[in-house]
Amino acid sequence: MVSKNDTVIKAAFAGEAVVLDDMRVDRRVKYQEATIREGLVSQLTVAMQFRGEAIGVLRLYSPEPKHFDKDDIALARAVASQCAVAITNANLYREAIEGERIAEQMRLAGVIQRRMIPEKAPVIPGLDIAATYIPCFDVGGDFYDFLQVRDNCIVLGIADVIGKGIPAAIMMSSFRGAMRAYADTEDNKGCIKEIINKLNKMACNECRNGEFITLFYAAIDVKDMTVTYCNCGHEPPIMIRKERITELEKGGLVLGVEPHFEYAIETLQLKHGDCLLFYTDGLTDAANFDGQLWGRQNLLKTAKKLTTHSAEHMLKNILGYRRRFVGLARQTDDTSIIIVKVD
Structure with a gap:
């Protein structure tokens, strides 16, 4: 379970690209035993931001230590930016559909009410x-x-x-x-x-x-x-x-x-x-x-x-x-x- 209070998440939301070179020994990793069991060694975390507001994080893993370099960080930031736009658009579309549904229910309620008059x-x-x-x-x-x-x-x-x-x-x-x-x-x-x-x-x-x-x-x-x-x-x-x-x-x-x-x-x-x-x-x-x-x-x-x-x-x-x-x-x-x- 990842929360906003996680040290790595906080740093990512602050604009950092957080690289953990070896999760097996890094104290910032909360569940080290599960990490070792899954074979995850290095980690890269960047924030997904839309118009300056963080809406989530993108995390990449590797089975090798010290795997992520500057090029990987740049690519991850680009992907995270596109993901943020896609997620925001999906949320706006969902809200628009819900708004249309509620508007239609209100319209039908109005029709029924006017039948009473x-x-x-x-x-x-x-x-x-x-x-x-x-x-x-x-x-x-x-x-x-x-x-x-x-x-x-x-x-x-x-x-x-x-x-x-x-x-x-x-x-x-x-x-x-x-x-x-x-x-x-x-x-x-x-x-x-x-x-x-x-x-x-x-x-x-x-x-x-x-x-x-x-x-x-x-x-x-x-x-x-x-x-x-x-x-x-x-x-x-x-x-x-x-x-x-x-x-x-x-x-x-x-x-x-x-x-x-x-x-x-x-x-x-x-x-x-x-x-x-x-x-x-x-x-x-x-x-x-x-x-x-x-x-x-x-x-x-x-x-x-x-x-x-x-x-x-x-x-x-x-x-x-x-x-x-x-x-x-x-x-x-x-x-x-x-x-x-x-x-």
Whole structure:
């Protein structure tokens, strides 16, 4: 076994060509009995270096004493240099192949994750709904979902798992499944508090230090013309009524912090022409090349002048205005947005 602490290796890594004329009597040889048994007498050791960094050694042996001269040393250095290049290239190729494999796995994970997010909004008589999800990376922590619990009632949730990449995506998948299961079990707007309490306890069990989930959960009843909701530390959605803005901020803490927290529920009356806008912070935190954020005020100003149009038209134009602001600057957070208009 050869280690970096070996006297000969240290000298070679320091740039020396180390020649042992007779290994049978040289005290630098660690296993002399094995050396004699194998018939090895003289040894030449040179470092394999790539761009000034030693990555290993090349050792040559001879059954004759005092076998290696200056020409042998020069040849050994040349071979060692070529070996260093070949080994480095092989390592880089292996890393590139591994990187491609991981990238492909991430891409497939992203495809699977996006299948969990509805491709299109549900069709509910009396409501015009549009929604989209724009990931920054292959996988992320944003999600939204719809669940029609009755002909005239729809439950929607929009959430942001704090974190990025695979851990956030795994947490998101688990949380989405739990939300759907609880919503299926407790299928009316009077049970929102119980659903939120269950989701919070689940998040408290799953989240670790610094991890939490923001959630906005609402039931929209077209027959009663109401929206009943709970905002768990999420960006407050807005209700626009004749250019008057109401923030939907009633609720409480983010999920995953305090298992026994008492969340508040609020019910608002809806009117024809009302527009509800739900989103994650990636929408407003989008920055341009100067580091300026698009911000909530730009969102509100843009949304107010688009309320006479369809939900799909509003959605596309809000994203269009944001795109003009940020230009080609790369974003670092996912964007989810839902628009619900009361016909």
